[in-house]
Amino acid sequence: ALQFKFRMSAHGSREPPHLPALPLIGSLLSLQSELQPHVLFKELQVKYGQTYSLMMGSHSVIVVNHHVHAKEVLLKKGKTFAGRPRTVTTDILTKDGKDIAFGDYSATWKFHRKIVHAALCMFGEGSASIEKTICAEAQSLCSVLSEAADVGLALDLSPELTRAVTNVICSLCFNSSYCRGDSEFENMLQYSQGIVDTVAKDSLVDIFPWLQIFPNADLRLLKHCVSIRDKLLQKKFDEHKVNYSDHVQRDLIDALLRAKRSAENNNTSEISAESVGLSDDHILMTVGDIFGAGVETTTTVLKWAITYLIHHPEVQRRIQDELDRTVGDSRSPKLTDRGSLPYLEATIRELLRIRPVAPLLIPHVALCDTSLGDFTVRKGTRVIINLWALHHDEKEWKNPERFDPGRFLNSEGTGLTIPSPSYLPFGAGLRVCLGHDLPSLEGKFGVVLQPAKYKVNATIRPDWARHKCQAE
Numbered sequence: 001a002l003q004f005k006f007r008m009s010a011h012g013s014r015e016p017p018h019l020p021a022l023p024l025i026g027s028l029l030s031l032q033s034e035l036q037p038h039v040l041f042k043e044l045q046v047k048y049g050q051t052y053s054l055m056m057g058s059h060s061v062i063v064v065n066h067h068v069h070a071k072e073v074l075l076k077k078g079k080t081f082a083g084r085p086r087t088v089t090t091d092i093l094t095k096d097g098k099d100i101a102f103g104d105y106s107a108t109w110k111f112h113r114k115i116v117h118a119a120l121c122m123f124g125e126g127s128a129s130i131e132k133t134i135c136a137e138a139q140s141l142c143s144v145l146s147e148a149a150d151v152g153l154a155l156d157l158s159p160e161l162t163r164a165v166t167n168v169i170c171s172l173c174f175n176s177s178y179c180r181g182d183s184e185f186e187n188m189l190q191y192s193q194g195i196v197d198t199v200a201k202d203s204l205v206d207i208f209p210w211l212q213i214f215p216n217a218d219l220r221l222l223k224h225c226v227s228i229r230d231k232l233l234q235k236k237f238d239e240h241k242v243n244y245s246d247h248v249q250r251d252l253i254d255a256l257l258r259a260k261r262s263a264e265n266n267n268t269s270e271i272s273a274e275s276v277g278l279s280d281d282h283i284l285m286t287v288g289d290i291f292g293a294g295v296e297t298t299t300t301v302l303k304w305a306i307t308y309l310i311h312h313p314e315v316q317r318r319i320q321d322e323l324d325r326t327v328g329d330s331r332s333p334k335l336t337d338r339g340s341l342p343y344l345e346a347t348i349r350e351l352l353r354i355r356p357v358a359p360l361l362i363p364h365v366a367l368c369d370t371s372l373g374d375f376t377v378r379k380g381t382r383v384i385i386n387l388w389a390l391h392h393d394e395k396e397w398k399n400p401e402r403f404d405p406g407r408f409l410n411s412e413g414t415g416l417t418i419p420s421p422s423y424l425p426f427g428a429g430l431r432v433c434l435g436h437d438l439p440s441l442e443g444k445f446g447v448v449l450q451p452a453k454y455k456v457n458a459t460i461r462p463d464w465a466r467h468k469c470q471a472e
């Protein structure tokens, strides 16, 4: 790679090394591989260096595999690289970018993100409501496991976890919680899956938009799911508008309605100028975002957690010991216990390192001509941060493929640390994950890297069984 770079500089070019590209199809042939994209992008460093470029159809893309350049994109030049690409599928999903995650950087976007951030904070620490919902869902998951254990049944936890997390997000957004089998809820689970299966997967229509003119089963499914979702969101939104009161804030929709109204009534403030253009559709698409970004991410982390704990029973035991010592068996763990559970916290950090749920973040776009390290970057270039490469960098992490929560503990094993700057599970800067400030969601709860399907045989721990008998 070094040789390659020297050759580039000898020619006086400051463009990053690039993969071969052909007219129309770009670098598609060099990207044909059995490997998943994040793994392939990491491997391609050997030939092209840590930062290189390629062509996706007619779009120039830079891939960043090292934390120094990643932080230059996200933090040092955060505003310059705060754009998002528009693609066919995300445009369908977000009514042409009226959401936060796929919306391009603009004054309206800034204002939008600010009010959503403020609204979400109200449901984080200090407010009991979201925690109560999470505890209730956790309890009902325990009951499902316990019933299965009683009859020795192996369970696929995936639908159970999706259901639990969806219920928490429903309560956050709509103040509604659903029972198993509820038709509105089952409908929601079904269209969400259709969206997850078809959106932002680097499908060919996103690389070659003109392919839309041909019949395409994925696009048809996506449009169908989005139309069902939009009807449901509109119904919830209309109900909220009818019952709205400035004095009661039941959920995220109320909080957003209130923020929008107060900005509109405050004609003199700078903020109200920014709010111009923040339509009802923006509020609806925000709720869509929270579902999209919140459910799949969180469910995936939980699935990876269970997968790794099955492979590492010693970690499972240590977490149980820590919980038994700190929380005991007479109550459920609470958010405020988190500070006293360093090993659990270290395990969550290690899970987010070893299997980052958004291994390529969401692509960023350069909003003007700029540079990255020594390389020139042209306006409109898409930038992919390969979080997978950062989290598996052999120079930063000893045995990166080894699952070892202990690496996030200090030398005494009593406190937490982040041992490398090459760790960004939630991104950073202007586009940092919006759910990250919400500790109650962050810890529990994955563009998403999924574990393979498996079933779980739950066994009730002797201590727990004794406690259950006493309670009865």
Ligand code: HEM
Residues within 6 Å of the ligand: 100, 101, 102, 113, 289, 290, 293, 294, 295, 297, 298, 301, 352, 357, 358, 361, 362, 363, 425, 426, 427, 428, 430, 431, 432, 433, 434, 435, 436, 438, 441, 442, 445, 446
């Ligand atoms: C463990 C769970 C989660 C992880 C690991 C995670 C990670 C991420 C990452 C890596 C990004 C992309 C940052 C970038 O493009 O630079 C992101 C964006 C985002 N996340 Fe999360 N996320 C999680 C849960 C959530 C939850 C629960 C919510 C909502 C309540 C949420 C809302 C968002 C939103 C709205 C964005 C787009 C931000 C923007 O473009 O400005 N995320 N998340």
